[in-house]
Amino acid sequence: TTTVAVFTRDLRVHDNPMLAAAVLGADEVVPLFVRDARITGSGFAAGRKKFLNESLTDLDTSLRDLGGRLVVREGDAVKEIYEVAREVRAARVHIAGDVSAFATAREKALRDALPCEFVVHDDVHTVVPPGALTPTGSDHFSVFSPYHRRWADARWRAEAPKPSRITLPKIRVGAVLSAKGNGFPGGETAARTRMTSWLRSSAESYASDHDALAADRTSRLSPYLHLGCVSALEVARRGEKSAEFVRQLAWRDFHHQVLAARPAAATSDYRPRGDRWLDDEDALSAWQAGETGIPIVDAGMRQLLAEGWMHNRARLIVGSFLTKTLYVDWRSGAAHFFRHLLDGDIANNCMNWQWVAGTGTDTRPNRVLNPLRQAERFDPEGEYVRRYVPELSAVDGKRVHRPWDLRAGERAGYPMPIVDLAEGRARFLAARG
Numbered sequence: 001t002t003t004v005a006v007f008t009r010d011l012r013v014h015d016n017p018m019l020a021a022a023v024l025g026a027d028e029v030v031p032l033f034v035r036d037a038r039i040t041g042s043g044f045a046a047g048r049k050k051f052l053n054e055s056l057t058d059l060d061t062s063l064r065d066l067g068g069r070l071v072v073r074e075g076d077a078v079k080e081i082y083e084v085a086r087e088v089r090a091a092r093v094h095i096a097g098d099v100s101a102f103a104t105a106r107e108k109a110l111r112d113a114l115p116c117e118f119v120v121h122d123d124v125h126t127v128v129p130p131g132a133l134t135p136t137g138s139d140h141f142s143v144f145s146p147y148h149r150r151w152a153d154a155r156w157r158a159e160a161p162k163p164s165r166i167t168l169p170k171i172r173v174g175a176v177l178s179a180k181g182n183g184f185p186g187g188e189t190a191a192r193t194r195m196t197s198w199l200r201s202s203a204e205s206y207a208s209d210h211d212a213l214a215a216d217r218t219s220r221l222s223p224y225l226h227l228g229c230v231s232a233l234e235v236a237r238r239g240e241k242s243a244e245f246v247r248q249l250a251w252r253d254f255h256h257q258v259l260a261a262r263p264a265a266a267t268s269d270y271r272p273r274g275d276r277w278l279d280d281e282d283a284l285s286a287w288q289a290g291e292t293g294i295p296i297v298d299a300g301m302r303q304l305l306a307e308g309w310m311h312n313r314a315r316l317i318v319g320s321f322l323t324k325t326l327y328v329d330w331r332s333g334a335a336h337f338f339r340h341l342l343d344g345d346i347a348n349n350c351m352n353w354q355w356v357a358g359t360g361t362d363t364r365p366n367r368v369l370n371p372l373r374q375a376e377r378f379d380p381e382g383e384y385v386r387r388y389v390p391e392l393s394a395v396d397g398k399r400v401h402r403p404w405d406l407r408a409g410e411r412a413g414y415p416m417p418i419v420d421l422a423e424g425r426a427r428f429l430a431a432r433g
């Protein structure tokens with residue numbers, strides 16, 4: 001028999017239950033990736049495209065080592081998968097289940113269209129499949145702590161074996177676009193190297209270090225987890241030395257199970273608070289460009305533009321600043337993040353934005369982070385700010401967090417704040433009643 005293994009955001013050969021099932025008992029396998037412009041094209045910053053292309057190139061190399069190739073098609077995912085399945089007279093098509101509206105629509109269309117058996121694997125992207133754990137009386141957990149307790153006690157699936165050989169039927173292969181550049185190197189090989197070295201060197205100190213902005217000691221595995229270059233389950237198993245680190249992977253699963261149960265939460269408030277967000281284009285563009293005049297906010301936003309990644313503590317600070325201090329809609333923030341973040345995915349991005357905006361699962365929805373206090377706590381020497389805001393690189397120590405107190409010459413053209421922090425906070429609290 002011949003099967004088709006459709007890769008989506010599970011670009012790996014280790015611990016990939018979708019691939020393992022496609023290979024099991026099949027004579028020939030077509031490992032397929034469809035470049036559908038709706039998910040791989042427009043609207044993405046160049047860094048995201050480069051990261052994807054590198055990940056595909058790396059996957060192709062691994063598949064060649066096993067005797068196969070990555071078959072690439074361009075166009076509408078459903079149509080292309082259908083054509084390939086028909087061409088090779090596939091007995092089965094395998095794909096990973098996913099929670100975004102795009103993925104669920106694709107899955108439904110494939111189920112209706114395919115002329116063969118269609119197998120959806122819900123255990124590929126997360127440690128525990130979305131929907132596998134439910135509290136009594138509801139279809140999903142809306143509070144993290146009880147979810148986490150159940151998640152940690154759950155019996156996780158066994159790791160899927162890496163295929164030992166893949167035999168391709170006769171088929172046109174198509175081009176894997178390659179792209180090399182700076183920054184995060186995409187792909188499973190880089191992901192596994194990063195995972196192994198970070199777990200060895202830094203996992204043990206994660207609980208005490210993970211909020212320190214300048215030290216930058218978190219795993220930076222998120223872009224790899226997003227495209228599935230490494231399996232979340234494998235990372236969670238191997239991360240056992242740090243419960244705090246493994247807990248972050250539970251957050252990832254938590255957001256996935258919320259979105260799976262409430263798909264509308266990608267675009268509308270999970271818990272509406274009656275917000276009438278301000279339509280302030282100037283404030284939004286200053287925030288996007290990292291020109292708000294609040295150094296800790298601008299450092300985070302500039303890190304995003306420069307690296308396609310931002311430290312979690314900075315994401316919390318810039319998110320609270322946009323949605324609460326500036327009172328701008330979380331969807332505008334999420335859209336900007338999604339365009340630039342290498343790890344940008346619907347579940348984590350939207351549900352974290354809703355959490356920060358207080359329209360999601362935060363049990364203290366009206367708290368407003370004070371960026372100055374956050375800066376003094378998590379960047380006490382100002383190093384993080386100096387790294388990303390060159391205008392202020394000559395200002396020593398924590399004075400860098402309050403440039404309005406500096407002489408004009410020392411500010412070197414750095415802008416004055418676009419908002420009074422106390423007024424912004426008061427406006428938000430009044431709006432929330």
Ligand code: FAD
Nearest residue numbers: 218219220221222248252312315319343344345348349352
């Ligand atoms: P580590 O601290 O090393 O954590 C390990 C892994 O756990 C991460 O790679 C990630 O997969 C997961 N994780 C950690 N924190 C969270 C969290 N709060 N929610 C979900 N998963 C988490 N993460 C994304 O992967 N994609 C996004 O689009 C995204 N958008 C965000 C938007 C906002 C406003 C905020 C506040 C957070 C967002 N996060 C997102 C969560 C978090 O900031 C990143 O996952 C983390 O900074 C990635 O760095 P790391 O790999 O070094 O994390």
